[in-house]
Amino acid sequence: MSGENRSHYFIQNQSLNRISSDFFANHSCIETAKALLGQVLCRRLSPKGPILKGKIVETESYTGAEDEACNTFNGRRTEANEPLFMSAGTCYVYMTYGMYYCFNISSQGLGAGVLLRALEPLEGIDCMQELRAKARKRVDQSNSKPLMLKMLSNGPSKLCMALGINKNNTNTVDITNSDEIWLETGSHVSETDIVSTKRVGISRAGLWADKPFRFYIKDSEFVSQK
């Protein structure tokens, strides 16, 4: 792609209500997890490809070295979790259960970040269906029925599949300054519309397993579980 084209669509992105690095500079990890609710995660897989958008309806905070459920617990710092130590707003993608990915954004706090757990699909839904179907075929060759809208991205790995996110593309990318993944200001979510619960799938994290670090939009049908 020529520099001219690149700057053209970068400006397009910038002209929308794009969330900047100030957003991440001005919030703690837990504040970031809450403030991301209602915002819109945007994805473009190729320069002229369709733009995929989904409203963030569920997040979890992982606060760093003191958090026994966090990948950086006890100061563990490896090549894989390095994005959590990079500037707030850096994408961190890791593989789980051998075949799925989870998508996080680093936040304020050393080794801290926010896991995105569910999106409400807004734009590019046909493309998301295709991406989900492609991912599912690896497991079940016969199944190609379209999914119900609320099943497209109501889970941390489902949203990665729906947006074509993996460790080779968005990992380490700065979400405040990228042409392929960015955030836009969405609907305002008031404090009374945010539900806090313990995080999902955490079993061996001692007292930290029960901390109310999962946040979701109260009446959303698109969260992973209630």
Place this chain on the structure above:
DNA sequence: CAACCGATGTGCT
């Protein structure tokens, strides 16, 4: 409904 379980890579112990 819920409970169980297979697929599967990576990083511990």
Place this chain on the structure above:
DNA sequence: GCACATCGGTTGA
């Protein structure tokens, strides 16, 4: 080995 920030199909009440 074993656990894992999961998903989706199957089994059985």
